[in-house]
Amino acid sequence: MKWDFLRRLFDRQHGKENDWSYSRKYDTPASTDWGLMGCVLALVIIGLVMVFSATISLSDSPKYRTTPSFFLIRQFTFAVIGIVAAYITFRMPMRTWQRMSLVLGGLSIVSLILVIVPGIGHEVNGSVRWIRMGPVNVQVSEIVKFAAVIVAAQFTVSRQFFMHSLTGMFPIFMYVAVVAGLLSYQPDLGATAVFCCIVVGIAVLGGLSMRIIVPISAMLAVSAVVAIITSPWRMGRVFAYLNPWDAENQLGKAYQLTHSLIAFGRGELFGVGLGASVEKMHYLPEAHTDFILAVIGEEFGLVGVTVVLLLFYWLIRRAFEIGRMAIRLDQFFSGLVAQGIGIWIGVQVIINTGVATGLFPTKGLTLPLVSYGGSSLVITFCALALLFRVDYENRQLMYGKRSRK
Numbered sequence: 140m141k142w143d144f145l146r147r148l149f150d151r152q153h154g155k156e157n158d159w160s161y162s163r164k165y166d167t168p169a170s171t172d173w174g175l176m177g178c179v180l181a182l183v184i185i186g187l188v189m190v191f192s193a194t195i196s197l198s199d200s201p202k203y204r205t206t207p208s209f210f211l212i213r214q215f216t217f218a219v220i221g222i223v224a225a226y227i228t229f230r231m232p233m234r235t236w237q238r239m240s241l242v243l244g245g246l247s248i249v250s251l252i253l254v255i256v257p258g259i260g261h262e263v264n265g266s267v268r269w270i271r272m273g274p275v276n277v278q279v280s281e282i283v284k285f286a287a288v289i290v291a292a293q294f295t296v297s298r299q300f301f302m303h304s305l306t307g308m309f310p311i312f313m314y315v316a317v318v319a320g321l322l323s324y325q326p327d328l329g330a331t332a333v334f335c336c337i338v339v340g341i342a343v344l345g346g347l348s349m350r351i352i353v354p355i356s357a358m359l360a361v362s363a364v365v366a367i368i369t370s371p372w373r374m375g376r377v378f379a380y381l382n383p384w385d386a387e388n389q390l391g392k393a394y395q396l397t398h399s400l401i402a403f404g405r406g407e408l409f410g411v412g413l414g415a416s417v418e419k420m421h422y423l424p425e426a427h428t429d430f431i432l433a434v435i436g437e438e439f440g441l442v443g444v445t446v447v448l449l450l451f452y453w454l455i456r457r458a459f460e461i462g463r464m465a466i467r468l469d470q471f472f473s474g475l476v477a478q479g480i481g482i483w484i485g486v487q488v489i490i491n492t493g494v495a496t497g498l499f500p501t502k503g504l505t506l507p508l509v510s511y512g513g514s515s516l517v518i519t520f521c522a523l524a525l526l527f528r529v530d531y532e533n534r535q536l537m538y539g540k541r542s543r544k
Contacts (some may be wrong), residue, residue, distance in 0.1 A: 169305050172480045172530055175457045178450050179508065179523055183218060185435075185447060186509035190214045193419045193427040193434045194511070210427060210511055221520030228524035233473045233532060236525070240293035244314060247286035250279045250323035251456040268325045268503075269514075278514035280330035283318060284337060284483055285518050288525075291338045292475035295345030299330075303348040311338065312355070323366055328373070329502030333486050335359055340482040341475050356447050373500075380500040392501075398423040402437040403444075410440035427511040429503055430496040433485065447509070448492070456486045468536045473529040480522050 175178045194210035254260040254270055261269040261276050269276035294311045301307025315338050322331040338361070343352060367373045379385075379392035389397050402418040405411060416437045419426040426434050436444045458481030465474035484507050491506045493499035 172457065172461075172527070175454065175527075175530075178457075181520055182447070182450050182454070182508040185213065185450075186506075186511075187214055187218070188413070189431055189435055189438075189509060190427050190511045192414050192416065192438065193431055195414070196420045197427075199420060201515045213513070214516070216343075217516045218520075219319045220513070221517040224267055224517055225520040225524035228521045229528050229531075231528075233470070233476070233525075233528060235473050236289055236476070237293055237296075240289045243286040244290040246431050247279075247283045247290075248317060248321070250282055251318065254279045255321070255324060255354075263327075268327055268330075278512070280322060280325075280327055280334075281514045281518040283330070285522055287318070287334050288341070288476055288479040288483060288522070291341040292345075292472050292479055295342055295347075295475055299346070303350070308342075308347070308351060311342070314338075319348045319362075326370070326373075327503065328363070328366065329490060329504040332363075332490065332502075333483065333504070336486045337479055337483050341479045344478055345471075345475055347359050354392065360472055380497070383497065395424055395430060395501055396494075396497055399433040400497055402430075402433040403496065406437040406440040406443075408440045410436070413438050428505055429491065429501075429510065430491060430495055431510045432506055435509075436495075448488070451484065451488045453490075455481045458484070458526055461526060461533065464537075465529050465532050468533060470529070470532065470536070473532060477526055477529045480526050481524065484519075514525055 145429060185458055191208065197206045198205055198207045205345065250270070254267060259270060260267040261271040268280060269278050271277075272325040287300070291311065294314075298307060298311075317336060319331050319335060322334060339347075339352075339355065367377060375392050379388040380396065382388060383393035383396045383400070388394075398418050401482075402416065402423060405417065411417075416426075416434050418437055419434050423433060432444065432447070435447060459478050462474040462477030462481065465471075465477060487504055487507055490502060491504050491510075494502050494504070505512050507515065507519045524534075
């Protein structure tokens with residue numbers, strides 16, 4: 140059958156594929172995954188606390204000149220907006236999101252075009268990635284990631300018979316090429332990498348042939364290398380990342396990285412204590428956004444960083460479990476959406492952690508739910524609402540199956 144390979148791919152081992160009662164998480168249709176809910180809540184609370192800690196010294200900066208709680212209040216406001224948006228997202232059935240895939244794909248491309256139009260796009264730190272809407276700036280790449288999950292899942296489901304044909308996959312390749320090109324033009328190589336990983340990852344989980352995976356992966360790798368080589372600014376960052384302690388790089392392109400590493404070093408095992416970070420005192424730029432993990436490492440040490448990463452591990456693991464269960468219930472679109480969200484959060488956490496610890500060149504990616512940023516927080520809430528929606532529909536279907544036995 141068309142979907143037999145997916146069922147085999149995601150079934151549990153040892154013959155439990157028809158045992159609907161194997162998991163106590165699905166006892167009743169009204170039950171909620173409180174473990175996942177608690178994990179998300181813990182990350183949001185950690186984010187609010189660390190944003191306040193990382194920005195408390197910015198009130199005396201000439202750039203901001205505001206109250207010590209300014210960023211905390213804004214982040215809390217964004218969290219409230221995100222909860223409202225998440226509730227609206229959760230109330231919409233997955234079949235509705237499936238029908239909206241083309242609209243979301245078109246909206247993402249139009250928004251990327253608008254952001255590069257003079258007078259509409261807003262420049263911050265040399266990059267044009269935002270559209271100003273009143274008092275807030277909307278980061279378009281976050282909308283693109285959300286749309287990518289829906290578009291890739293729907294395309295994979297609707298084009299299942301063409302997963303072994305290069306010509307059959309041409310439409311999704313064109314979508315990836317257009318969106319990746321527009322993202323690179325901003326420039327935003329980090330968001331481009333996350334977007335490509337989401338689309339390719341969902342296609343691979345949906346059964347994309349290895350004959351297509353290998354050349355596409357090679358083409359993406361070559362495109363990334365060309366994008367770096369043709370940009371002196373990116374080349375400078377790569378060389379600075381390879382040798383951050385060089386005297387010239389320390390005060391230049393590797394300035395953020397060296398101070399991030401100093402912050403981790405000062406934290407040692409248990410950290411210097413909440414609020415006692417030195418690097419956030421105007422030494423480490425963007426300590427409340429891209430490098431908030433360095434502040435966590437300095438104030439709570441290796442133990443604090445490990446706790447945060449374990450919370451993300453739990454969240455990503457549950458996303459894949461929920462997706463696998465949806466596929467076993469013949470909800471293939473929902474299953475791929477859930478696992479696409481897991482890929483999205485997982486890749487972004489890996490890149491953000493790698494940048495903060497010096498494993499990857501510096502990229503402007505936030506730590507989901509933790510870093511300061513309204514667009515990232517609200518869209519991540521919406522993505523997690525989709526995950527909870529898939530879980531909710533799984534429970535409804537499983538209750539119905541058990542009740543008919």
